[in-house]
Amino acid sequence: MTPNSPSAPSRRSFLASTAVAAAAVAGGMPLLAACGGPAQSGREGATGGKALKAILPKYLPTHLVEPDIPSVNGSSAGYTELPDPLATSVKGTPGRGGTFRAMTPIWGTVPKKDNAYYTAVNKALGATVRFDPQDGNTYQEKIGAVLAGSDIADIVTIPGWNMQGQIRNAIVSKFADLGPYLSGDKAEKYPNLANIPTGAWQMSVFGGKLRGLPMPAPVIGNAIFYRKDLLDGLGAKLPANAAELLAFGKEYTDARKKVWAFDDLWTCVQKIYGVLPDAPHYWRLDGGRLVHKIETAEYREALAFARKLHDAGVVHPDAEANKDADAKIRFTGGRTLMYNDGTGAWQGMVSEQSKANPEFDMRALDLFGSDGGKPVLYQDPPAGIFSFINKNLPKERIEELLALVDYTAAPYGTKEFQLINFGVEGTHYKKKDGVPVRTDQGVQEAQPSTYLFFASPPSVIAFPDFPELVKEYAGWMARQAPHIRKPLFFGMQIVEPQRYASLYTPFDDLQKDIRRGRKKVSDVEEAVNTWKKSGGEELRKWYADILEKQGSGQ
CATH class of the missing domain: 3.40.190.10 (Periplasmic binding protein-like II)
Incomplete structure (x- = not known):
């Protein structure tokens, strides 16, 4: 599977990939999210230059599992096999026993609450995440209604295509500034988040502050x-x-x-x-x-x-x-x-x-x-889907939630990634010739578009059940990559004046x-x-x- 294999510059393609794999990032989505410049009181404009560099987390790439097909000029690396044994990216249990509410979009059947997948992941996290999944087809209306009120979940996912109307202003006013926890060297505390490319974090700056937790996208989708x-x-x-x-x-x-x-x-x-x-x-x-x-x-x-x-x-x-x-x-x-x-x-x-x-x-x-x-x-935008943390959470709760997000952002080939994306071996999937094959229970319960929405690892192409497809896909992207250039306002969250x-x-x-x-x-x-x-x-x-x-x- 591919954690962020992208998709087209549209939500339609995003849906196509989530039906069979983890959530994808639509590249080429319009830059509609709120972000600010000092002259516009944080409601319109953009953040760039030295101000932007001071906000971004330090990029610390991990190399826990080397790809079979290396990246070329920024193309997504390819993995044709599932490593055995799996690597470990998070030591110990990240949570402190807290309980958090999460609001995410979902396309398809909503899993039953307290199912075996949620139970297993929450046990590994050392905390309890209770999901309130909403129909992705009407998600924008739901987000608008929720953000207009005061009862906002602890962590909320908002795709870029839903950031319209007053939603962009609500992002700035309702969600926490994560800079005090992640900017610069502070990101070292969360190695999987530090492994996310800088471009994706750059897209996560809203209203002049680092507010978003991104799902990275490939260079071309x-x-x-x-x-x-x-x-x-x-x-x-x-x-x-x-x-x-x-x-x-x-x-x-x-x-x-x-x-x-x-x-x-x-x-x-x-x-x-x-x-x-x-x-x-x-x-x-x-x-x-x-x-x-x-x-x-x-x-x-x-x-x-x-x-x-x-x-x-x-x-x-x-x-x-x-x-x-x-x-x-x-x-x-x-x-x-x-x-x-x-x-x-x-x-x-x-x-x-x-x-x-x-x-x-x-x-x-x-x-x-x-x-x-x-x-x-x-080049497509480096991220198009983001999660945000409620600004009313106390410091210790934000730190605990970031530790959980660090777990969900574990890269391919790790125990954490395998659990988030496939669930429990023997319950949600079985291995056949070294390839994880989902059981019926796994299809029903282990929907990575829940936890994975919090933040996800760098885009890779990993289909151990279709190794020839990995070679073809990664090869195609590598051949296109030398011809890719960044547009003028690449990676800048720009909000035009309403007029x-x-x-x-x-x-x-x-x-x-x-x-x-x-x-x-x-x-x-x-x-x-x-x-x-x-x-x-x-x-x-x-x-x-x-x-x-x-x-x-x-």
């Missing part, structure tokens, strides 16, 4: 997947530029047989054209001037190419109709040959199809520049209308002019001020 088993049978050659991708679509789409070459590829089409996808706060420097993605020639070129795919009839009609929830079904059913998704879905689909269709062979296409040259790939909140919204509908043939690419010009007059130019100055005062995240 979205891919175009293809059915190698089907393409081999067709004798198909993989495309290596935009023109070849279009030609591939025309050649292998057969509507009469209900087979289309593609599902919706928009996210990765933007990557092919060097555009940072799904990021309304994306800016770059062009001749010393800040330029938003919607103003760039690359954005228009990506739209024009996506429109060509539509006009050629090579995109599945259900994808054109925004029936995204069925994309995986279309892919596994052979109705599409390529589709775009978060890499967190990879292991889940391979695992599912290993019994249903043993011939199923899913691979990720190496990304390319539109002209066939080297791609320009922007700009809906400024980008019209472009969500416009790009769909253009790609689906309802409007022209040239319509972008008028929309950009409206954007500028409606506040875009003011927003440009606002970001320029951040850049001047705080520096970039590169």
Whole structure:
């Protein structure tokens, strides 16, 4: 399993990975969480420069279990086996007998309270965590209601996509500043937390203070997947530029047989054209001037190419109709040959199809520049899901809770990781050829998306039951990694003033209308002019001020 294998820049991909593995981090999520700059009273702006460095924990990587496939340029390391014996990352029992309430999202069936999994983990923690899991599909509404009141759990998980409206302000006002416990050398007390990369901690600064406990994400978490088993049978050659991708679509789409070459590829089409996808706060420097993605020639070129795919009839009609929830079904059913998704879905689909269709062979296409040259790939945000500690807890309770979180953040190959992610051997899983296989009780009870939400270890690719997938996945990421660069405001929690909140919204509908043939690419010009007059130019100055005062995240 992979503790943070990511996912796409969307919660949909996150859900796909949690169904079969531990919780994933959606990369590419909008930077909506609250964070502050001194000029904005902690409610809007960003924290950077020396002020940021003083807040962050000291990075102390651990090397308890060496990977089979090392990291390359920041790519996730790969583990093809479960170590035997398992390493130990936490000495003794971290808890002091306390009882804590936790609020986390959950997708699927809520486990029974006081089950064998909770009992075993709480015994190992030396404390009792009582979960109040909430439906992830309506989590934002629940969070908003809870944070508006006074009855707030001791530790609360908030995904980045839920940090909207007043929730961002509540993060600053309701949750504890963890800097006194974790900043700088203080992190040495919690070695598994100190093992979390600095970028993830940087994303955990809200309102000028270190408030979040992060789930780290990989450097790239979205891919175009293809059915190698089907393409081999067709004798198909993989495309290596935009023109070849279009030609591939025309050649292998057969509507009469209900087979289309593609599902919706928009996210990765933007990557092919060097555009940072799904990021309304994306800016770059062009001749010393800040330029938003919607103003760039690359954005228009990506739209024009996506429109060509539509006009050629090579995109599945259900994808054109925004029936995204069925994309995986279309892919596994052979109705599409390529589709775009978060890499967190990879292991889940391979695992599912290993019994249903043993011939199923899913691979990720190496990304390319539109002209066939080297791609320009922007790194995903280093974290997108965070947990927060109630500020009303006394110091000794916060310290105890941090010790528990340190346990849940144990890296792959440790006893602690195995317990959190799989439960008790013989009860929740059994080993078959050295691979943990979940029992029915394990599927029902041992949901790592509970404890693991508190904080999780660095992103790795670890599927001992599918070692060939580990090699393929880790190899793919390693090949993409040399082409990855950090966007201008990488890792900076930026909160725009509320008056700009809906400024980008019209472009969500416009790009769909253009790609689906309802409007022209040239319509972008008028929309950009409206954007500028409606506040875009003011927003440009606002970001320029951040850049001047705080520096970039590169």
